[in-house]
Amino acid sequence: MNIFVLEDQWIEQQYLKKVLERISTRLHLTSFNITIWSSAEELVTNLPTPSVQNVYLLDLEINGDKKAGLKLSQLIRQNDILATIIFITVHDEFLPTTYSYRTEALDFIAKDQDNIEERLSKDFQFVVEKINHGPQPRPVFKTAAGYLRINFANILYLEPNPTNSHQALLHTVDHRVITVTGTLNELEKxxxxxxxxxxxFLINPTLVVSVNLGNHTLQFKGESRTYPFSRLRTKELLKNLKELNQPFQII
Incomplete structure (x- = not known):
């Protein structure tokens, strides 16, 4: 699980870090990475790969801007629909305002409460349940016949359509090949x-089970064939796979 804290006060940063570490121990979370940012600009510059493993703890007021956290939450939600957002702030009067930003925050915790750790512990229990049992997203692709909604877990990879530069070929885990509208650059965005x-190649990283660093190939779950990956993308690929918090082999 990847925790991103936006808080500009050093004392509050250290307090939240200790609380989160205790929660991690209590819930037996073996992979629990905490990153703390003092400004919204820093976090925006370093937004992680979208993942259900991402949890954002945002203060509303950062460096004098009382709505900095709200503005950032809107950007996070546009980029990362699966992430969890939690607000921790002294400005509880802004609670109704959060709904107009449509960020679907899990919780809104006032800093002057004495049950912050208890609230956060319950929030993280919910996140664990969401990760373990939550429904998989179902992306919608445009096709010549209309629109196709498919479970994310059924997508293996996409590649360019050699006969049409404005289309791509979507390969599924059950070996179907579906022509969809859009270039890989467009579909990646x-x-x-x-x-x-x-x-x-535009791949489903959750299905990668091994990465061969010698010949720069990867293998998907249930597939005997290997697929090339760019040498220049090795570091980013490994970072992406590690953030998913699921086992894979490096050869």
Missing amino acids: QFPTLFRSHRH
Whole structure:
């Protein structure tokens, strides 16, 4: 699980870090990475790969801007529909305002309460349940016949259509090949949960089970064939796979 804290006060940063570490121990979370940012600009510059594993703890007021956290939450939600957003702030009068930003925050915790750790612990229990049992997203692709909604878990990869530069071929885990509208560049922007491993491949990273660093190939779950990935994308590929918090082998 990846925790991103936006808080500009050092004392509050250290307090939240200790609270989160205790919660991690209590819930037996073996992978629990905490990153703390003091400004919204820093966090925006370093927005992670979209993932259900991402949890954002945002203060509303940052460096004098009382709505900095709200503005940032809107950007986060546009980029990362699967992430969890939690507000922790002294400005509880802004609670009704959060709904107009349509960020679907999980919780809104006032800093002057004495049950912050208890609230956060319950929130993280919910996040764990969402990760373990939540429904998979179902992306919608445009096709010549209309629109196709498909479970994310059924997508293996996409590659360019050699006969039409404005289309791509979507390969599924059950070996179907579906022609969809859009170039890989366009589809990469439209579906950020997919990963551009190569100029000719847009993959589902959750299905990768092994990465061969010697010949720069990867293998999907249930597939005997291997697929190339760009040498230049090696570091980003490994970072993406590690953030998913699921097992894979490096060869």
